[in-house]
Amino acid sequence: MRQIAIYGKGGIGKSMVSSHISFALANKGLKVMHVGCDPKHDSTRLLLMGKMPKTILDTLRKKNFAIQHVARDEVVFESPLKLECDGKIYCAESGGPDPGLGCGGKGVIEAIETLQHLNVYRELELDVVLYDVLGDVVCGGFSMPIRQGYAEEIYIVSSGEIEVLFAASNICKAISRFTSRSGAKLGGIIGNLRELKNEEDILNKFAELLGTHVVGFIPYSEIIKECSGKGMTLFQLAPHSKECDAFQKLTDGIWNNKEFSVPKSINFEDLYAWWKKLVAKRNA
Amino acid sequence: MRQIAIYGKGGIGKSTVASHLSYTLADQGLKVLQIGCSPKNDSTRQLLKDFPSTILDVLRKKEFDYDAVEMNEIVYESPLLFKNGGKVYCAESGGPEPGVGCGGKGVVEAIETLTRLNIFENLHCDVVIYDILGDVVCGGFSLPIRQGYAQETYVVASGELEALYQVTNVSKAIKRFEVRSGSKLGGLIINLRRVKNELKIVKDFADKIGTQIIGIIPYSQVVKECGGQGETVFRLAPDSEEANIYRKIGERVFNNKNLVVPKTIDFEDLYQWWLRYLE
Numbered sequence: 001m002r003q004i005a006i007y008g009k010g011g012i013g014k015s016m017v018s019s020h021i022s023f024a025l026a027n028k029g030l031k032v033m034h035v036g037c038d039p040k041h042d043s044t045r046l047l048l049m050g051k052m053p054k055t056i057l058d059t060l061r062k063k064n065f066a067i068q069h070v071a072r073d074e075v076v077f078e079s080p081l082k083l084e085c086d087g088k089i090y091c092a093e094s095g096g097p098d099p100g101l102g103c104g105g106k107g108v109i110e111a112i113e114t115l116q117h118l119n120v121y122r123e124l125e126l127d128v129v130l131y132d133v134l135g136d137v138v139c140g141g142f143s144m145p146i147r148q149g150y151a152e153e154i155y156i157v158s159s160g161e162i163e164v165l166f167a168a169s170n171i172c173k174a175i176s177r178f179t180s181r182s183g184a185k186l187g188g189i190i191g192n193l194r195e196l197k198n199e200e201d202i203l204n205k206f207a208e209l210l211g212t213h214v215v216g217f218i219p220y221s222e223i224i225k226e227c228s229g230k231g232m233t234l235f236q237l238a239p240h241s242k243e244c245d246a247f248q249k250l251t252d253g254i255w256n257n258k259e260f261s262v263p264k265s266i267n268f269e270d271l272y273a274w275w276k277k278l279v280a281k282r283n284a
Numbered sequence: 285m286r287q288i289a290i291y292g293k294g295g296i297g298k299s300t301v302a303s304h305l306s307y308t309l310a311d312q313g314l315k316v317l318q319i320g321c322s323p324k325n326d327s328t329r330q331l332l333k334d335f336p337s338t339i340l341d342v343l344r345k346k347e348f349d350y351d352a353v354e355m356n357e358i359v360y361e362s363p364l365l366f367k368n369g370g371k372v373y374c375a376e377s378g379g380p381e382p383g384v385g386c387g388g389k390g391v392v393e394a395i396e397t398l399t400r401l402n403i404f405e406n407l408h409c410d411v412v413i414y415d416i417l418g419d420v421v422c423g424g425f426s427l428p429i430r431q432g433y434a435q436e437t438y439v440v441a442s443g444e445l446e447a448l449y450q451v452t453n454v455s456k457a458i459k460r461f462e463v464r465s466g467s468k469l470g471g472l473i474i475n476l477r478r479v480k481n482e483l484k485i486v487k488d489f490a491d492k493i494g495t496q497i498i499g500i501i502p503y504s505q506v507v508k509e510c511g512g513q514g515e516t517v518f519r520l521a522p523d524s525e526e527a528n529i530y531r532k533i534g535e536r537v538f539n540n541k542n543l544v545v546p547k548t549i550d551f552e553d554l555y556q557w558w559l560r561y562l563e
Contacts, residue, residue, distance in 0.1 A: 010294025174383030
């Protein structure tokens with residue numbers, strides 16, 4: 001079983017990207033579990049046809065955290081999407097704190113522990129578990145998939161914008177910190193383009209700086225926005241589009257990836273100076 | 285002294301909005317302190333030349349001995365020149381070391397340190413602006429609302445579903461703590477993202493939760509370019525339409541008396557409502 005974590009800054013499109021990856025992996029005949037680890041709990045929306053499942057944290061709260069009273073079908077939901085093969089997609093959402101109270105990362109910890117306790121990965125005979133994790137706050141909770149070695153491969157969704165690169169470099173720091181104990185490594189950068197000039201070049205150079213590579217680029221596109229608004233993936237609504245093709249290629253790139261690394265840590269000041277120089281050259 | 289919180293989801297442009305707000309208020313001769321409350325510590329990047337040390341980093345170095353912290357280690361004056369003798373001071377809460385500890389702790393420690401050192405009084409601040417990540421409305425990130433530090437909250441949003449959801453989350457926190465903290469919603473600041481029917485979505489949404497729209501910023505390469513160079517539009521494109529819009533937003537926030545306890549909406553209802561605008 002492969003466990004993959006997709007990190008990225010809020011708003012970068014990591015749920016959208018990771019849903020397409022889950023679908024494309026299942027379409028290869030694999031049994032995939034997609035675990036949304038963002039308090040917003042809409043990571044699996046595109047896989048459940050716009051429906052929002054009950055979160056693990058909500059279910060636990062209702063049962064006063066008596067984990068032994070939680071049944072699998074209360075926290076894991078099968079996607080109704082049709083595949084071309086015997087693959088399957090299962091969905092779970094960690095959930096988050098009641099607005100204003102408690103801890104943001106607790107949902108991630110509770111979610112993974114509950115799924116472990118229920119032995120879900122084995123019972124469903126999964127081939128892949130994919131964690132979609134908010135990367136703005138790399139605290140103990142949100143870094144759990146990296147820290148405890150659940151996910152051995154990490155991918156970071158990024159655009160060429162400086163704020164997004166900051167968040168990406170923060171996630172890399174967490175990977176370097178825990179790699180010797182957890183074995184988690186960086187599998188690469190997923191470029192989600194935002195219409196910056198020479199953005200692919202910025203991202204390729206950024207990957208080089210970290211000692212990794214870009215596994216795939218997703219073009220900026222109105223079609224993606226529209227499909228996402230309708231609660232579907234492009235595999236349902238625009239299967240012959242070039243965007244859909246990009247998601248297929250990205251997924252193949254991840255599935256066949258052999259290049260894993262411990263990323264170099266770069267501090268914000270150095271990263272910002274580097275980025276400014278690159279952009280100045282570009283504008284010259 | 286007025287204390288204002290600017291919430292917004294990651295990537296929505298809240299630091300840009302907060303920095304322009306600080307700038308506009310300082311131009312009116314006010315002394316403004318902008319506190320970045322996002323672990324990414326780049327809230328004040330457009331107001332400072334260099335990255336400041338974060339409060340959490342300084343505290344870590346001093347093993348959390350608050351009394352050993354000096355004001356000039358955690359508060360930085362902007363080198364920009366403001367009209368009418370205004371000033372902008374900047375501080376960054378900082379965040380956890382990547383992978384360990386608590387995300388909201390920075391906010392809690394930052395506010396406690398600033399309060400303990402009496403910074404607001406010592407600097408004679410007229411306005412304090414908190415620029416806060418709204419993706420995780422946990423105990424830490426909600427502190428300015430919960431403890432009533434910020435009596436007015438503004439949320440930066442677009443017509444995107446995720447952005448509106450984030451507004452409902454902040455609204456839930458305001459409603460929950462309203463009695464004890466008195467903190468209220470002052471309105472929405474809209475950063476357009478080219479969503480279909482976006483103007484109608486955001487206007488109807490503001491009505492729906494019982495608040496107002498303070499300003500609408502068009503999708504703009506000018507703002508992006510200036511931000512990329514670590515500058516505000518006031519400095520690099522002072523005569524642009526965008527600069528005018530930001531000035532107006534500053535004025536409207538400054539004169540705003542319309543503070544409300546917003547209505548809250550559950551995600552499922554919000555989603556069904558939002559879907560109708562895409563047809």
